[in-house]
Amino acid sequence: xxxxxxxxxxxxxxxxxxxxxxxxxxxxxxxxxxxxxxxxxxxxxxxxxxxxxxxxxxxxxxxxxxxxxxxxxxxxxxxxxxxxxxxxxxxxxxxxxxxxxxxxxxxxxxxxxxxxxxxxxxxxxxxxxxxxxxxxxxxxxxxxxxxxxxxxxxxxxxxxxxxxxxxxxxxxxxxxxxxxxxxxxxxxxxx
Amino acid sequence: xxxxxxxxxxxxxxxxxxxxxxxxxxxxxxxxxxxxxxxxxxxxxxxxxxxxxxxxxxxxxxxxxxxxxxxxxxxxxxxxxxxxxxxxxxxxxxxxxxxxxxxxxxxxxxxxxxxxxxxxxxxxxxxxxxxxxxxxxxxxxxxxxxxxxxxxxxxxxxxxxxxxxxxxxxxxxxxxxxxxxxxxxxxxxxxxxxxxxxxxxxxxxxx
Numbered sequence: 001x002x003x004x005x006x007x008x009x010x011x012x013x014x015x016x017x018x019x020x021x022x023x024x025x026x027x028x029x030x031x032x033x034x035x036x037x038x039x040x041x042x043x044x045x046x047x048x049x050x051x052x053x054x055x056x057x058x059x060x061x062x063x064x065x066x067x068x069x070x071x072x073x074x075x076x077x078x079x080x081x082x083x084x085x086x087x088x089x090x091x092x093x094x095x096x097x098x099x100x101x102x103x104x105x106x107x108x109x110x111x112x113x114x115x116x117x118x119x120x121x122x123x124x125x126x127x128x129x130x131x132x133x134x135x136x137x138x139x140x141x142x143x144x145x146x147x148x149x150x151x152x153x154x155x156x157x158x159x160x161x162x163x164x165x166x167x168x169x170x171x172x173x174x175x176x177x178x179x180x181x182x183x184x185x186x187x188x189x190x191x
Numbered sequence: 192x193x194x195x196x197x198x199x200x201x202x203x204x205x206x207x208x209x210x211x212x213x214x215x216x217x218x219x220x221x222x223x224x225x226x227x228x229x230x231x232x233x234x235x236x237x238x239x240x241x242x243x244x245x246x247x248x249x250x251x252x253x254x255x256x257x258x259x260x261x262x263x264x265x266x267x268x269x270x271x272x273x274x275x276x277x278x279x280x281x282x283x284x285x286x287x288x289x290x291x292x293x294x295x296x297x298x299x300x301x302x303x304x305x306x307x308x309x310x311x312x313x314x315x316x317x318x319x320x321x322x323x324x325x326x327x328x329x330x331x332x333x334x335x336x337x338x339x340x341x342x343x344x345x346x347x348x349x350x351x352x353x354x355x356x357x358x359x360x361x362x363x364x365x366x367x368x369x370x371x372x373x374x375x376x377x378x379x380x381x382x383x384x385x386x387x388x389x390x391x392x393x394x395x396x397x398x
Binding site for chain 1: 239240262283285301303305308310312313314317318321322324325326352353354356370371372386387
């Protein structure tokens with residue numbers, strides 16, 4: 001049985017209509033859908049047995065997050081304006097952030113326009129274009145606590161991301177990743 | 192009576208489940224948590240992953256406090272000791288055996304203190320662990336690497352988002368910079384920053 005209900009009734013327990021939960025999957029935490037605005041047919045899907053405990057799904061109107069089966073996502077923040085795709089048997093640790101967008105433009109002049117557009121005094125003018133590039137995480141990936149995975153990154157299956165890594169570029173399968181900015185080696189982690 | 196006032200416990204609920212009067216979450220403080228009127232606990236939500244059966248499993252020293260978003264994720268046999276006047280302001284404590292936090296420690300938000308990675312590093316073992324833990328967290332213990340206790344000395348200050356890895360000891364009076372990843376033990380009265388953390392200077396010892 002899948003369960004979107006919260007444990008103790010401190011939330012209304014209602015899931016957005018475009019969330020698909022596999023059997024025995026579970027979502028817990030008061031802020032899971034506080035910033036969920038997806039209007040995609042499927043804004044979020046979790047595969048069978050996947051557990052999202054304390055995860056915040058911050059998903060924009062045209063964004064979606066697709067998570068495979070048998071994943072354990074723990075107190076992390078997933079921000080999707082376009083798409084984050086996570087494979088099967090993936091572990092994501094405490095306080096890790098994954099985003100497919102930088103949310104603001106790089107060029108200073110455009111950032112001024114963005115700040116005005118976002119302001120309550122901005123008169124509803126449109127924001128400048130902001131680059132999004134999907135994030136893809138393969139099967140059997142481990143992402144430790146306090147990591148950051150930035151837009152456009154593809155992480156190959158079986159990769160091991162050490163705690164505190166900031167991943168700005170794609171990572172091949174089975175890589176052992178660490179550091180800020182992250183570097184990788186092909187040696188399997190010891191222990 | 193004095194105890195229930197100071198920690199905000201609902202007097203009518205004694206001696207049943209220990210509820211906090213000011214709590215937004217409908218939970219209670221486990222029986223194997225040792226604390227008294229000098230302590231402050233913000234919410235029972237901090238105990239939502241508290242599975243330890245040790246007696247005591249958590250000891251709060253005189254005047255120590257547990258503020259918002261602190262998470263006490265304690266496995267079946269875990270014991271955490273928090274020293275006098277220590278302040279946990281939104282830390283994640285991941286413990287399967289033993290984590291000790293000294294007197295006067297200041298632990299900032301999103302700091303992770305872990306005595307166990309829980310997931311094994313080798314891919315094949317990691318998958319077996321995951322299959323077990325998703326069914327029952329307690330069933331996965333035999334599939335993990337053994338925990339390695341973490342000791343934080345007295346008067347240590349840990350900046351936000353820092354991570355302290357299994358087996359690490361931090362000496363008295365040291366300061367850990369924000370977002371540092373501490374993967375090896377550190378001496379007394381040092382300042383360490385970065386990933387992996389390195390010592391950048393030493394401080395005058397407290398007299």
